[in-house]
Amino acid sequence: MKLSKAYEPQSIEANIYKRWERSGFFNPDKLPGKRMKPFAISMPPPNVTGELHLGHATGMTLEDIMIRHKRMQGYKTLWLPGTDHAGISTQIMVERLIASEGVNRHALGRDKFLKRVWQWKKQYGTHITQQIRQIGASCDWSREHFTMDPKLTAAVQHAFVTMYNDGLIYRGKRIINWCPRCLSAISDLEVKHEPRKHKLYFLRYKLAGGAAPITVATTRPETMLGDTAVAVNPKDERYKSFVGKKVTVPIVEREVPVIADRGVEQEFGTGAVKVTPAHDALDYEIGLRNELPIISVIDEHAHMTKEAGIFVGKSTVEARRLILEELQEGGHIEKIEDYxxxxxxxDRCHTEIEPLISLQWFVKTAPLAKKAIAAVKTGKIHIVPARFEKVYFHWMNNIRxxxxxxxxxxxxxxxxxxxxDKVKASVAKPAGKGWKQDPDTLDTWFSSGLWTFATLGWPKKTKGLTLYHPTSVMETGWDILFFWVARMIMMSMYFMKEVPFKTVYLHGLVLDKDGKKMSKSKGTGIDPIPMTQKYGTDAIRLSLVLGTAAGQDVRLYEEKISSYRNFINKLWNIARFTLTQPKETGVKPKTLADAWIxxxxxxxxxxxxxxxxxxxFSEAGALLYDFLWHELADWYIEITKVAPNAGVLRHVLLESIKLLHPFTPFVTEELWSHLTAAKGTKDMLMVTSWPETQQGFVNAKxxxxxxxxREFIVAVRNARSNAKVPPHVFSDVCAWGKHQKLLQEHQAIIERLTRIKLTCGESDAKxxxxxxxxxxxxxxTEETGKRQESERAQLTEYIKRLEHQLANEQFVKNAPQxxxxxQRSKLKETRNRLDQLK
Ligand SMILES: [Zn+2]
Known part of the structure; x- marks a missing residue:
């Protein structure tokens, strides 16, 4: 069958993906042949209602490369896909939806609201899985999971109850990140640091005993009502004499101590800070170290509490205004600066976080972290690149x-x-009347921490769990090393008594052409799905993987994707040419070029x-790219046009297509079906054996x-082009020096590829x-001579003009440097060119 002139990914990709999916080979149990060794990857679950972004596309491509390679190598290969319920972001989306209908979730009530979220999930939840298919992911859809599936929910509940009974989960009052809009505690990951313009207020606190006051700097004067100390750095000479004395907090007229604490930065403000343990994470730590009382003056709606006295019920914004007025009247404000x-x-709604002391559930991390650190220290888990191990240890040693x-x-x-006052941890409602379940839900990372084993059937001891756990590789962005990877390690070490994966591969961020963060407003943002439609999925896969390494950021821009589309077209054309050759199957090298390729x-x-x-991965892809384009196409195919060997050409192309398959699965599968006329499912490229080195073909000579x-040919081509020999003209070349015998043996090929008539022998010509x-x-020749003559005349004229211009002092003085x-460098180049023609 003849191939179409150009590769048209749009008409081919969807069909190929359907063939793969129908074959059943994504499922390790249905793979052909006896496969004993497992290779498993758990797909990091994207948000169920999200869009596939470039981070996903990068990760999925890398995972697919590993999976396809191992599948062809004969492993029992499992890539388990799934999606995450993404608590806060999904909830916000549905809140916005019902807001457009004029209701809020409180008016709707919990049950009705959750019904709406499930409806939403049902409607949009398949969108992302379709996009994962579009990127070519060969994952086992029959094992797809969702973090809120009944089975996973049961696993999450079981995990919670077990940890609670083991004393690893407790309820306590701690400082947390609170979003007054979402009305929820927020994990550190969901906090985004944004530059904002505020004021820095310098407030005077009276020192007991009538000495000069101490000035503290703060951006949040309203929290002063909850101050329980003033702190300075112990090394700060300026304040040595103040430590241990008492100051009075204005307005509330509370006497608090001046303390020395290493947490205070000497450079900030005046070097003295007010300490409000209830409303600042750092102050909270200082408070713990110095056993300070905690006074909460702001509530969960960002309103002042009873502790704030006359300001009770006011919003923090309103309270700040009133407090500043009072401080001003009392002469407590030294100055106010822009800051x-x-x-x-x-991260979800951009409201400023209100750090609060709140009654929440916590996991005691110290004992879990100890084992998680050991897992990496003892080499049971490798982190690629290794430099991230240091980061991991640092974080795990300081975990809260x-x-x-x-x-x-x-x-x-x-x-x-x-x-x-009875409290019980239980999956089911305890027997008896009056039991009420805690209304709160669990952090999304709690369930995704169980991902590698809960998706394989845990807590049941399933066959899948025995065979595929620990999984082989966890591939993800380095930015969630702590939030997710570290948590999976802690959870697996605790519940499974083993690591969740043997290798962690971390990829970097996708940046724009200049190495900057992509931005939709600047037009540098790239959506992967439209790009797959414009250039084909294989081209975008190559552009995400090539030119980067583990942990390194990758630059992406449209010209890059289109250049890889050109490579795919090159491959297509190599195959088209091959299909025009006789159908020989034997691989018998006859010429030097055969032996070489x-x-x-x-x-x-x-x-x-x-x-x-x-x-x-990048090095593997780049190697194949160069081999196919710059060796097979540029040289071997050109030579076969003189000395054909269809058997060798076909063999080299087929083997290359196998090697390239993990990177560019669509075009290779399509070409494979044409080149091998393989129509049966079991003959598909995706399950063909991975190539092995054939020692008999290794030939250094x-x-x-x-x-x-090759170097001789390149030199002759350059010489012809320098000498302006027109392409259709044959020129006479005599060669001398080394390798004359070799040149004579391959005279026909050299002559064809350079359009010369070659004679060899001694010569003392220039x-x-x-x-x-x-x-x-x-x-x-005469014709070339005429061309050279005319170019020489043009060049000489041009040189004269340039010399004249540069001799003009006015020009040299007045024109921009x-x-x-x-002009000077033009003159130099033109003189060189003229020399070549003499
Ligand atoms: Zn929020």
Whole structure:
């Protein structure tokens, strides 16, 4: 069957994906052949109602490359997909939807609201899984999971109850990030730091005993009502004499101590700060270290509490205004400065975070972290790139207890039951009357922390769990190393008594052409799905993987994607040419070029496999790109037009297509079906065996000889182009020096590829060119001579003009420096060119 002139991904990709899916080979149980060794990856679950962004596309491509490679190598390969319920972001989306109908979730009530969220999930939840298909992911859809599936919900509840009974989960009052709009505790991950313009207020606090006051700097004067100390750095000489004395907090007239604490930055403001343990995470730490009382003056709606005295019920904004007025009247304000700084905001709604002391559920992380640290220290888990191990250890050594309760409705409701002052942890409602379940839900990361084993059937001891856990690789962005990867390690070490995965591969961020964060408003944002439609999925896969390494950011822009589309077209054209050749199946090298390309194929096979096994995906892809384009197409195919060997050409192309399949699965599968006429499911490329090196074809002599011929040809081509020989003209070349025998043996090919008539022998002529000890002279025909003559005349004229201009002092003095420099370098280039023609 003839191939269409150009590769049209739009008409081919969807069909190929359907063929793969129908084959059943995404499912490890249905793979052909006896497969004993498992290879498993758990797909990091994207948000169920989200869009596939470039981060996902990068991760999925890398995971698919690993999976396809291992599948072809004969492993029992499982890539388990799924989606995350994404508590807060999904809830906000539905809140916005019902707001447009004029209701809010409180008016609707919990049950009705949750019904709406499930409806929403049903309507949009397949959108992202369709997009995952579009990117070519060969994951096992028959094992797809959703974090709120009944089975996973049961696993989450079981995990909570077990940890509670083991004393690892407790309820306590701690400072947390609070979003006054979402009315929920927010994890550190959901906090985004944004630059905002505020004021810095310098307030005078009276020192007991009538001495000069101490001045503190703050951006949030309204919190002063909850101050329980003033703190300075112990090393700060300026305040040594103040430590231990008492100051009076204005307005509330409370006496508080001046303390020394290492947490205070000497450079900030005056070096003295007010301490409000209830409303600032750092102050909270200082408070704990110094046993300060905690006074909450702001509530969960960002209104002042009873502790704020006359300001009770006022919003923080209103309270700030009134408090500043009073401070001003009392002469407590020294000065006010403009101050731009990074402020913690809610990632979902951009409201400024209100740090609050709140009654929440926590996981005691210290004992879990200990085992998680050991897992990496002892090499049971490798992190690629290794430099992230240091980051991991630093974070795990400084980990705080993990706040797992959220005041949201969408999520796993905490399996804790209250009855009067009785508290019970239980999956089911305890027997008897009056039990009420805790209204809060669990942090999304609590359920995704169980992802690797809960998706394989845990807490049941399933076959899947025995076979595929620990999984082989966890591939994800380095930005969630702590939030997710570390939590999975802690949870698996605790529940499974084993690591969740053996290797963690971290990819970087996708940036724009200049290495900056992509921005939709600047027009540098790229959506992967429209790009797959415009350039084909294979092109975007290549542009996400090539030119980067583990942990490194990758730059992406449309020209890059289109250049990889050109490569796909090149591959297509190589196959089209191959299909015009006779159908020979034997692989018998006859010429030097045959021996060379077969030997190169062995090296490329070995190196590609090695790169893939050591997670060097970019190097593997780049190697195949160069081999196919710059060796097979540029050289071997050109030579086969003179000395055809259809058997060798076909073999090299088919093997290359196998090696390339993990990177560009669509075009390779399509070409495979044409080149092999394989119509049966079991003959599909995705399950064909991975190529192995054939020692018999390794031929160092052929590689070395061929490189000599190649360099000679390149030198002659350059000489012809320098001498302005028109392409259709044959020129006479005599060569002397080294390798004469080799040149004579391959005279026909050299002559065809360079359009020359070659004679070899001794000569003392002035050489036109040299390469590897070979010299040659190019004879000039009458036609070429005329062309050269006319170019010489043009160049001489141009040189005269330039010289004249540069001799003009006015021009040199008055023209912009770069214009003068430009003319000078033009003069130099033109003189060089003229020399070449003499
Ligand atoms: Zn919020």
């Amino acid at each position: 731009e700084h990074n402020v913690a905001t809610c 207890d993990w706040c797992i309760s959220r005041q949201l409705w969408w999520g796993h409701q905490i399996p804790i039951w209250y009855n009067g 077969l030997s190169r194929l062995q090296t490329v096979t070995k190196e590609t496999t090695g790169y893939l096994e050591s997670f060097r 052929a590689e070395s000889d061929f490189s000599i011929i 050489p036109t060119g040299v390469a590897r000890g070979m010299a040659f002279a190019l004879a000039v 770069q214009v003068v420099e430009g």
